[in-house]
Amino acid sequence: MLSNSCVKVDHVYKKFGNQVVLQDITLEVPKSQIFGLLGPSGSGKTTLVKLISGIDVATSGDIRLLDVSMPKLEMMNQIGYMSQSDALYMELSAQENLEFFAALFGLNAAARKIRIQEVMELVDLQAFLKKSVASYSGGMKRRLSLAIALLHKPKVLILDEPTVGIDPVLRKSIWDEFTRLSQQGTTIIVTTHVMDEADKCHRLGMIREGKLIAVGSPAELKQQTGTNTIEEAFLYYEGVKS
Numbered sequence: 070m071l072s073n074s075c076v077k078v079d080h081v082y083k084k085f086g087n088q089v090v091l092q093d094i095t096l097e098v099p100k101s102q103i104f105g106l107l108g109p110s111g112s113g114k115t116t117l118v119k120l121i122s123g124i125d126v127a128t129s130g131d132i133r134l135l136d137v138s139m140p141k142l143e144m145m146n147q148i149g150y151m152s153q154s155d156a157l158y159m160e161l162s163a164q165e166n167l168e169f170f171a172a173l174f175g176l177n178a179a180a181r182k183i184r185i186q187e188v189m190e191l192v193d194l195q196a197f198l199k200k201s202v203a204s205y206s207g208g209m210k211r212r213l214s215l216a217i218a219l220l221h222k223p224k225v226l227i228l229d230e231p232t233v234g235i236d237p238v239l240r241k242s243i244w245d246e247f248t249r250l251s252q253q254g255t256t257i258i259v260t261t262h263v264m265d266e267a268d269k270c271h272r273l274g275m276i277r278e279g280k281l282i283a284v285g286s287p288a289e290l291k292q293q294t295g296t297n298t299i300e301e302a303f304l305y306y307e308g309v310k311s
């Protein structure tokens with residue numbers, strides 16, 4: 070294991086009944102890296118990030134996060150997890166949602182107040198703090214979910230398609246923040262379908278039918294496939310090269 074390793078996935082399999090959803094995944098992500106997972110719908114990305122977060126358990130193999138074998142309840146404070154479906158209390162305001170999660174993460178009242186302002190500014194929702202989440206658009210709910218994942222300044226951010234439904238301008242500012250966070254030491258694992266986002270990751274893992282078929286920096290993947298864009302490299306690995 071690398072001394073600066075944050076995530077280590079070792080020969081992991083996941084089955085649902087007879088269906089093998091992840092097959093022999095081995096992967097290491099160093100601290101401070103932005104690692105992107107790319108793959109078609111149903112290839113196993115969500116399943117893999119759930120295993121890394123400790124939300125689900127591998128059928129076999131080992132997953133270590135910051136050198137602790139997962140799943141482990143105590144690690145929840147170190148992780149900011151944003152799922153594909155927003156886990157929000159619709160009948161409450163954004164502020165009440167944030168207060169609830171901040172309390173869960175053990176932030177005291179003073180820290181809570183400052184941090185809620187900071188994360189809401191980041192996702193550009195300050196003006197909607199008091200509004201009921203039920204009145205939020207889909208993109209606003211994604212932004213609030215991201216704000217919640219960032220609340221406790223986790224060491225590891227695990228984000229399942231965080232920018233779906235978010236306009237390009239805000240998407241850029243969110244990615245600028247991811248880059249800033251990684252420079253400050255946060256490790257980020259992100260699933261995406263957006264190719265320009267994939268290009269911003271330090272390294273990418275491409276998944277197809279539950280197998281990790283390529284891992285490398287965007288430049289390496291383009292070089293290995295003789296392509297000019299991540300989209301072309303992705304299509305090459307998908308076996309649909311024209």
Ligand SMILES: Nc1ncnc2c1ncn2[C@@H]1O[C@H](COP(=O)(O)OP(=O)(O)OP(=O)(O)O)[C@@H](O)[C@H]1O
Pocket residue numbers: 085090108109110111112113114115116117153
């Ligand atoms: N709880 C579950 N029970 C049974 N099958 C499941 C379960 N969760 C996922 N699967 C199956 O595992 C496979 C991989 O699903 P997963 O959600 O990990 O894919 P994905 O790559 O994240 O897809 P998408 O990009 O559409 O989100 C799919 O065939 C899915 O139907």
